[in-house]
Amino acid sequence: MFEFLAYEFMQRALITAFLVGGVCSWLGVFVVLRGLAFIGAGTAHAAFAGVALAYLLQLPPMLVAIAFGVLTAWAAGLLEEKGRMKLDVSIGILFTSTMALAILFIGLMNAYNAEIYGYLFGSILSVTPLEMKIIVLLSIVVMGTLLAFSKELYFIAFDQDMAEASGIPARPIFFLLLTLIAVTVVLSLKAIGAVLVFAMLLIPASTAYQLTHSLNRMTWISIAIGIITSLAGVLLSYWFDLPSGPTTVLLQTALFFAALILPQRLTRGPATN
């Protein structure tokens, strides 16, 4: 049953799943609490446009994806700060237009390119050794940054104005959070795909949100859900020949609804720490 551990592609897939699941669900806590779901979803589209452009011009895909993702996340952040339109409208326009760019870039290519669709739908079993090295490196960068700035990130998620008013450099921290979203989206792109990556940021944290009243515990529960469902997704996809990204996301969705229908006293009981 565990003969798959001998395959290098499976080893890479499991390590990638562990990292992507952990990083997404940890960062997801701040995304959910700060209310950036929409910005994050769009960042994934933009990162995909970056991948398409990279293939068109034969540049390193992850690098261009990070550039596209960061620029779009920052643009969305600026719109949130001084939007003249309602935020969902202006950000919606920004994101559909980056998707349009992605489709345009794909259309400009002479030949059908299957690898691009790997970034769109995710293909964790085809992560190359080089890609895994990049994923490990980026995961360390994101986790280190989260660790160093967690108190500031919690504070701006609670109330950005109050954080700013208390002397926290709230705006730089907000843009740091947007940057981390872009980097995390890109490091997860190959494993989960642009269409589904945002579920990984959103669902474990939203499930944890329903289960506790403590920031600290919400973070740990979210990370546990993220890692367990990612690993389970890879294993189920191997055993039952399913695509792993959707399997992971549907597992997370099932847990989310389970938490939703649990009686309140079982979910958010009084904190005791």
Next chain:
Amino acid sequence: MTTHRAEDQPRHVVAFSHATYTLSHTTALEDISLEINEGEFVGVIGPNGSGKTTILRAILGLILPRTGTLQIFDCACENLRCHHRARIGYLPQKGKIDRNFPITVLETVIMGRYGVRGLFHRSGKEDMAIALQALEDVGMRDFQNHPFGQLSGGQQQRILIARALAQQPQVLLLDEPTTGIDTTTQHTVLELIRRLHRELQLTILLVTHDINLISPLVDRLVLLNTNLFADGHPKDVLRYDILSQVYGSELIVTDNGYVIGGDSHHG
């Protein structure tokens, strides 16, 4: 007893001089000249959109004046990241904070220490002691491990006031501290604010739409209508001829004082 005139002069903690603030190309406050002295308890009133919240945000350094100046503790705060900011505690308008935010009471109050500590410093024992003292000051020490979201509106306000106190501020800015809580609790919260003002010698600026509730408590009332419309002792500001110019037909005179029409849905 010898008097020292220089020392007897009240010290300004906040001094606006012909300050104008614009928010997305609209003038929010125009030509404001206003000085708040150390230890004063000032109420800020005015109709919706008159700049009440803007004046607090200006003092917090969240926005800069387009023209004119603002001095805080004798510092011309031209730089938004002014180091005096940690000395100003702030209670934002209720409803801005997500009631379901997963956070315990102590986790909330300790956040008051984050800005004081600065980047890369974890909060330690001393911060914990200060946070617990702040909870004690607002009479909520027994609730330290409770989920913030499960407290009543009045208790939440007290916790957020404790969060501001954990900064060990000299000035406390309160934005509509009694909105959205029942009448009995409103009085408890105001009594707490009055006691903090007295015992901790805090300078307090309290923004409210409820002019009757606040006027017996404050030393001074400031009436905003984008400009500084009136400023003085409550009895000199709460006059029909003054209020009617600002509130127009919304002003209703009752036996218990003035009521602003359309406010009924607030309480």
